[in-house]
Amino acid sequence: MPDTGLASALFPSLSAARAAKQRLVSGGFARNSIDIERHGDGFEVLIHVRDEHREHAESLLARSPITHSLHERGGQAVTAFKDNRLLALGLAGLAGFAVFSLFRRP
Template identity: 50%
Template sequence: MAQDTVGVEADFTSLEAARAAKDRLVRAGFARNSIDIDREGDTFIVHLPTQEANRQRAARILRGRAMIESAKSTGWAAADTVGSNRLLTLGLAALAGFALYGLTSRR
């Protein structure tokens, strides 16, 4: 890295998410060959050397999507839990039905 460049990196839980982040950076104008994906255990790290002027933009692209990916994986885990527990699913459906009934029957 040259002296006027800084490193920007973000962690992802899957290789697919890391590759998607790399693609977003390339679409935003960063050089594909300067973006590295490293693996440390179960974590994939996207590393980009860039100029100081572009650091915040690159970090925003990486960090914002990392939060979305984390929320998405948490949501899928919750959906799997609800789907595998029939009693919980039935209870949530009944609660939603009572809520809709209460909202529509008011005058």
């Protein structure tokens, strides 16, 4: 049986805690392994993880919603370029031509 532990983070509002839970779910963690508990004026998100996945869970908990969104969109863009190598090559050629045209002006 692998070693398991808890990763947790405190959030000022329930909506921020729910957003963190969603980041964990979109990061591949099971929804039923994540709990949200009230602590004073804030909320704590707890997740039961294996030790080898704890660092990933903690980074998702610490990530801001904006950073997470940019990270996801960037990953989707990279995937799109990998899936459409001809498009990527065409865009790289166009960018190269634009740079060449800028330096060529008198």
